[in-house]
Amino acid sequence: MNFSELFGNAQWVTCGSGCTSPVIKGSFFIEEPKKAEITICGLGFFRLWINGREVSEDKFVPVNSQYCKRDLTAFEYPILDELSYRTYAVRYDISKFVIDGKNDIRVILGCGWFAQQKRSAEGFAKYGDIKLCYKIDAENKSGKKYTFVSDESLEWKQSRIIENNIYFGEVHDMSLADELTANNDFQSVIKAPAHETQFFVQDCPADRVERVIKPTKLFDLGEVSIYDMGENISGYPVVSATVDGADITVRCSEEINPDGTLNFDSCDRGQIQKDEYHSAKKGEECMPWFTWHGFRYFELTNNAEPVRCEIVHSNCAVTSSFESDSEMLNWLYDAYIRTQLSNMHSGVPSDCPHIERLGYTGDGQLCCEAAMMLLDSQKFYKKWLEDISDCQSIGNGHVQHTAPFMGGGGGPAGWGGAIAVVPYEMYKIYGDKETFRRYLPKILRYFDYLDSRSSGGLVCREEEGGWCLGDWCPPEQITICEPFVNTALYIKQMMMTKEASEAIGESETAAMLEKRIEEKKQAILSAYYSPQTGSFIGDAQGANSFAIDIGLGGERAFNNTKKKYDAADAFDTGIFGTDILTRVLFERGCADTAFRLLTSTGKGSFYNMKKQGATTIWENWDGERSHSHPMFGAVTRYLFSFILGITQEKDSAGYEKIVIAPQIPDGLNRTSGHITTVRGEIAVSFVRTEREMDFYVTVPQKAWFTYGSDCEFELWEGENHIHIDFEE
Structure with a gap:
């Protein structure tokens, strides 16, 4: 819908230059109120109070989206695509907060993604400056209706939040912490420019404080102390001053050094997660309002003490359980759940909660089935699917590597193919035929795009000057070639789409896809299969499994694979190969081989993470960079679909059969x-x-x-x- 359909004659308003987190104040009058509802959008994020009471426990709202057109030339590689845009508003029932007579409304804004000021990865990504609009619809006990909107009668002043940035943290001036009660020193707001977009009311679960942990003190290093959460999480420490007028600093990391200091090797050293609180009163609680951190350890100046750590992520309940006499399988399930939840924020499944924090379509398509199976995440992924759609080029069907688009590397089918995989998994897990039906034209446009980036039947390039990855993050240098991986993944995605198309009665589409599948299979056989060995590319990094998964290679290729991995002490595969190899082994009745790999102890093993104290899944088998990356955890779904055997007949969806x-x-x-x-x-x-x-x-x-x-x-x-x- 457009702006006026949602907000009527409301105006976008903002504050004076230099302030990135104002409190905006207004009032409205109702006699004997019966009910009231507010539709509100504060960009990037907002928090809302009516008569001094916070309206919701939601955090980081509205959810992140491809808000509007912006300059994409600042990114690290060229993107010339024309994209689609949407902005979410939030609707709250505020009846219980409204009183008879004059009511006070206050909103504090933060930069969020929309007004991101600085970023160390991929390039400058700002959409615009902070701004607010809202509309209140109310009715009193006599049936009289009221409408109140944001306009230039509102006032603003600086909140306690002097700086706020999703990546770097926040700076608070606690001497300004009376912003929710003060009435002095306010200035008139300024009318803010509108942005071209479509508006939607948020139906995706917001972030909430889901758990609370009491941290353990490990070391006193003089001016600072080091604390341990006991697990790698997303959220933040809540601290309080032990003296009046304290200037407190908190820094977060995933690891510590032997001397007790924070180790930032698994983070971005140019992007330290840090919060500062100045002039804090003794006993006053301090925490960031508009960001989360990914960490296990934190450093706190010794003029303060930790009160608790709040674990924050999207409100997607864990709807599964797993326990066995295998310590490694138990660790894998627990680590995957913790990692996936740590990477669900503001409606986007991210790669990591602390470095890039982006909705990579590669990681997302790999893990979507596991997340849908094990978490209450249907609305979450339905929203993310809209992000993927918005990031599809209107001109040629190309799908970006991140959704919402924020730069980031990737490849064709392994990343952009999310536009086919996510609707298919929603069909299989939830029986949602309508979502698949609605996205089918977009899926087919993407398949046409892949064909346009093919040579000799093989998907061999993406956008000029950009990335074109195949598999990613094997334990050794990548040797499995990109066109092979992308073409095999493309075929698999066409097979998924063909199956779901038949289920919704699209027989002509299914027949067209079958023909295209066979053509692509022949291209792979011609280019990569060796009749002498019976393998594809020498089974480099699981290559045979990619082929077997799409019906190529036969018993000879599979026997070669089984023999190789029966003798292996670990995976030698990347993020796609690990998932496909494990599934191929289970599907062909080789549970022993799959189990040995899942519990193996070599370099490319989950045990290698566990033995080094990991409580979340790493980005790389050797621990380089992020220690909270869900992509390798996609195999967790096979604990349920194969070991426990919870599955459905091939022609079934939504567990009908x-x-x-x-x-x-x-x-x-x-x-x-x-x-x-x-x-x-x-x-x-x-x-x-x-x-x-x-x-x-x-x-x-x-x-x-x-x-x-x-x-x-x-x-x-x-x-x-x-x-x-x-x-x-």
Whole structure:
């Protein structure tokens, strides 16, 4: 909708130059109020008070989006695409906050993404300056209706927040901390320019404080002390001064050095997460308002003490569980959940919560199925899908590497292919045919784009002067070639799209895709398959698995892969290869090999992270850069779909036809877990001894259970017990 449809005759207003976080004050009068609702947009972020009471616990609203057109020449590589734009507003019922007579309304603004002032990665990304608009619709007990809007009658003054930046942190002047009660020193607001965009009311879960942790003091280093959260999180320390007039500094990092000082190797040394609080009163709590940090450890000046640490992320509940007698699998599940949640902020699944903080379409498409299975995230991903769509070129169908677009490297199918993968997974996990139907034309436009960037049938380039990655972050230098990876991923995405197209009755589209799939398969066979060895590119970094996954190579290629990884002590694969290899092994009944890789102890292993104290998943197998990157954690979904066997028939979506088909590897004798589907909870547990095995399966409707080649049972709604005696 356009501005007037949402806000009527409201005006955008702002403050004087030099202030990036004002408090904007106004008033409105209602006799005997019955109900009231506010529609509000404060860019970049806002917090709202009515009569001194904060209206919501939401943080970092409105959610991030591709707000409006801006100069893209400041980014590190050229983007000439014409994109689409949207801005979200938030709607709150404020009935319980409104009083009879004069009401006070105050809003504090922060830069957020819209008014980002500085950034050390990818380039300057500012859309515009901070601004506010709102409309209040109210009714009193007599039925009289009221409308109040933001206009030039509002007033502003500097809030306590002198500087605020998503990447670098905040500076507060605590002597100004009376901004919610003060009535002096206010100035008239200034009318702010409008921006060209479409407006939507936010329906995506906002960030909230989801947990609170009491930090542990590790070291007193004289002027500062070092504290440990016990886990790597996203959020911030809440601290209080121990003396009046304290100037407090807090710095955050993921790691510490042997001497107890903070280690910034897994961060960006030019972008230290730091908050400063000046002139704080004794006992006064201080915390950032418009940013979060990604950290485990923090450094605090010794004129203050920690009160608590607030863990903040999008309000997406964990709707799954997993526990087994494998310490490594337990760690993998816990680490993935913690990492994924730490990377869900302001409606965007990010790569990391502390360095780039961007919605990379590569990381996002890899992890979307796991997140949809294990978290209450349907609305979250539906919103992110709109971001992906907004970042598709109107001219040629190209999809950016980040959504909303904020620069960032990547490649064709592995990144832009998110526009095909996310709608497909929403169809499979939630049974959402309408979302897939709506996005199908956009998916096909992207496929046409990939064809336009192909040579000899292989996807071999993207935009001139830009990136064109294939796989990413293997433990050694990349040897699997980019055109092979991108073409294999493109074929897989067409296979997904063909399946979902058939489900919605798009038979002509499915037939067209089948023809294109076969053409691309022949191109891969011609360019990369060796009849002498039976492998693709010598099975470099999981290459055979990419081919097997799209129906190429046959038993010979698979046997080569199984033999190679039966002898391996770790993964040698990147983010896509790790996921595909693990799935290919499970799908072909090689649970033992897949389990050994997931629990392996070599360089490219999750154990290598765990043994070094990691509580979240790393960006690189060796620990270089970020220590909170969910992309390798995409394999966590296979603990549920293969080991516990919670799956559905091939032609099923939204778990309409549930199948429980556990694959239990040697060395795993006890496992339990559940997921929550649109049809209800599905739970599986098993215990195995030398002589027998017991399964306990809870399903929300009739389902089928299969184990091995000769064990098949119909399951009834509710709890089912299946006993297998091996001696019989």
